[in-house]
Amino acid sequence: MQQRKQEKQIVRWWYQPKLVLPLWPLAPLSVLFTWVAAFRRGLYKIRLKRRTKVSLPVVVVGNVTVGGTGKTPTVMGLVRLLQGAGYRPGIVSRGYGGEGPFPQRVDKNSSPLQVGDEPKLLAELTGVPVVVAPKRVQAAQMLEASGEVDVILADDGLQHYALDRDIEIAVVDGERGLGNGWRLPVGPLRESRRRLRKTQWVIINGGQPATIAGLKLKRNEQAVPMTLTSVGWRRVSDGAEIDVPDGESVLAIAGIGNPERFFNFVMEHGIDIQETRVFSDHHAYSAQDFYDVSNEVPILMTEKDAIKCRSFARPHWYYLQVSAQFPETFKEQFLRAVQQASGRELEQQQQGVKA
Structure with missing residues (x-):
């Protein structure tokens, strides 16, 4: 939990308009990362590393x-x-x-x-x-x-x-x-x-x-x-379409790179979010992650989260399908x-x- 909070804080610092003071000690590592990446690209440019071409676009x-x-x-x-x-x-x-x-x-x-x-x-x-x-x-x-x-x-x-x-x-x-x-x-x-x-x-x-x-x-x-436009809500356990998630207030979770985008998307649909929980991107969900959530509380999530929660999903868990x-x-x-x-x-x- 503490590590997750630290990761969220670092991401918030990253997306400030200017470099914030707590990140300054990492500047030498950033310079090193830049040179290593440039060196690697250079190897492909001068053909010391090979690019493989397949027969399809x-x-x-x-x-x-x-x-x-x-x-x-x-x-x-x-x-x-x-x-x-x-x-x-x-x-x-x-x-x-x-x-x-x-x-x-x-x-x-x-x-x-x-x-x-x-x-x-x-x-x-x-x-x-x-x-x-x-x-x-x-x-x-x-x-x-x-x-x-x-x-x-x-x-x-x-x-x-x-x-x-x-x-x-x-x-x-x-x-x-x-x-x-x-x-x-x-x-x-x-x-x-x-x-x-x-x-x-x-x-x-x-x-x-x-x-x-x-x-x-x-x-x-x-x-x-x-x-991104909403295609509609579906039940996590079986993918069945529903009109709107039931319940007056919900728990919204997200294990994606920008969870706030999903939370805002949910609220734009007029759904009252009682609580939000942010997991790391690509988090491997288990039933234990929801041990303290009542069976009656609707949980809303992204399609990516739903894929990993399907095997233990409860009846009131839903995901939002979107289309580009x-x-x-x-x-x-x-x-x-x-x-x-x-x-x-x-x-x-x-x-x-x-x-």
Whole structure:
């Protein structure tokens, strides 16, 4: 419990406009982190480390900050967009929090403890092939060999340079932005904000690009506003749809990168939150986490939390299903880019056959 409070405090400091005094002693570590990351990128740039190219177009969806920015709903939205255009997408993920073995195909019998909570969620809600492996190249090659997909979406793979990619999309939390602008552990940045300029698009999850300090992109159309809309409430135990959670007041829990976003979303639906509980991102839930909660108290949670609570969920536990909404201009541009990448791959394959 004490460790969780300390983690929450550090995150609050990260997202202050300027560097706060308690973080100053960590500045040398931030400098070291920056140099190590730059050295690693440099190895790929001068080709001392190899990038592996698979025969299918690869779309990477990632971020330059730690914690939740909305990558999972973004990936699900892109899957639906690709399916609507006639593509057969598949997803590769690191499988964070999963114990393996890797690479591993995620299916209805997979445990979040083995494959991670987000890949399990993606597999259940999209119905497309999902493969997890810390080495994303292995996961992509497994999908490639299956013959089931013609486009690969790499979830949270922006810094995984070993897997070559055709399209890069970064996701930024429109409410929290880029924080104090420092690298880990002094700030939330994995890479410099300049890294965003090298991606094809930067999706802003809530809010507007103009409100995010330091977001200097090459062109205005590179920034894409995204909104999350409610699809409806479902019961955790069986996924059944309900109109609205019962009870006058509820307990809201969240084990995601930005729990306040979920709590605010719930209150916007006119639901009175009696208590909130924040768990660490990717927390491995157990029934013991709720030993002090009455069976009659409704508990509200995110889809990601629900995946890990289903086996011991009580009748009055519910989760909110959401859907990502993109502007029409972005949809057209994205599908055009995928089509161009697919054409390049086909041309390369034909040239290989002729050779």
